[in-house]
Amino acid sequence: MKLQYLGTAAAEGWPALFCACEACKKAELLGGKNIRRRSGAILNDRVLIDFNADIFFAKISLKLDLSKVKHIFFTHAHEDHCYPEDLGCFFPGYAHMEDHSKLHLYGSQFTKDKFDRRFFARHREGTENLFEFHVIKPYETVEVEGLKFTALPADHGCPESLFYLIEDGEETWLYAHDTQYFREENWAFLKNYTFDFVSLDCTNGPLDSNAYYGHMGFDTNIPTRERMLEEGMANDKTVFICHHFSHNGHMMHEEMEALMNPEGFQISYDGMILQGK
Ligand SMILES: [Zn+2]
Ligand SMILES: [Zn+2]
Ligand SMILES: [Zn+2]
Numbered sequence: 001m002k003l004q005y006l007g008t009a010a011a012e013g014w015p016a017l018f019c020a021c022e023a024c025k026k027a028e029l030l031g032g033k034n035i036r037r038r039s040g041a042i043l044n045d046r047v048l049i050d051f052n053a054d055i056f057f058a059k060i061s062l063k064l065d066l067s068k069v070k071h072i073f074f075t076h077a078h079e080d081h082c083y084p085e086d087l088g089c090f091f092p093g094y095a096h097m098e099d100h101s102k103l104h105l106y107g108s109q110f111t112k113d114k115f116d117r118r119f120f121a122r123h124r125e126g127t128e129n130l131f132e133f134h135v136i137k138p139y140e141t142v143e144v145e146g147l148k149f150t151a152l153p154a155d156h157g158c159p160e161s162l163f164y165l166i167e168d169g170e171e172t173w174l175y176a177h178d179t180q181y182f183r184e185e186n187w188a189f190l191k192n193y194t195f196d197f198v199s200l201d202c203t204n205g206p207l208d209s210n211a212y213y214g215h216m217g218f219d220t221n222i223p224t225r226e227r228m229l230e231e232g233m234a235n236d237k238t239v240f241i242c243h244h245f246s247h248n249g250h251m252m253h254e255e256m257e258a259l260m261n262p263e264g265f266q267i268s269y270d271g272m273i274l275q276g277k
Pocket of ligand 2: 016020021022023024025247248
């Protein structure tokens with residue numbers, strides 16, 4: 001499996017849209033891996049996880065061919081993960097492609113309701129052959145493009161948020177974002193698997209994760225990795241990645257690497273490719 005991060009920041013981006021803090025100024029000055037679009041990923045160049053307003057910038061920067069994408073999995077309804085308005089660009093006339101078959105969207109009922117209000121309410125006519133939203137519930141599995149997506153319930157400040165366990169028959173990946181430290185129900189389920197790649201929410205960075213509901217940081221990523229190793233969900237080959245960062249953490253990419261590489265974590269950056277078998 002191959003995963004490419006399209007963006008690696010929290011909702012405000014980094015440098016954040018209206019922010020003049022030192023962390024944003026420094027990121028702007030240093031550039032490179034310190035410039036972070038809002039979070040999202042593409043699997044095997046064909047399946048998207050989340051779709052936000054920065055997808056346009058990601059497509060240009062990373063030279064993505066999105067005409068091949070027929071499936072989008074939404075984690076939750078927050079705008080930095082679900083921005084339905086830009087799917088208007090999928091209509092014929094805006095998009096010319098060899099195979100203009102339907103775009104399949106997956107997410108919770110809450111995400112679908114928001115999607116319906118923001119997209120189908122505006123584009124009622126002619127959408128039935130172009131878009132289909134499939135509601136997916138926690139612990140349900142959907143198979144697309146040779147990838148099995150299993151939804152898990154996330155603890156996040158948005159109703160019915162999900163994160164995903166992804167299998168391709170050879171490898172098992174975990175993409176766990178916009179969730180805080182896993183609830184015991186999650187752990188009980190995850191114990192059935194040994195993961196090859198684990199990408200964890202790190203919005204809080206060096207800040208205290210107890211002070212901010214719905215996200216993780218270094219203080220929760222480290223014990224998550226330890227527990228996965230101790231209880232057989234990971235081994236010495238498992239790749240762990242910190243991903244989805246807020247400027248409020250104030251740490252530049254290299255500073256986070258210096259702190260977290262010795263703890264067994266890589267730090268995500270926009271365009272980073274994780275290549276499995
Ligand atoms: Zn987010
Ligand atoms: Zn800032
Ligand atoms: Zn969110």
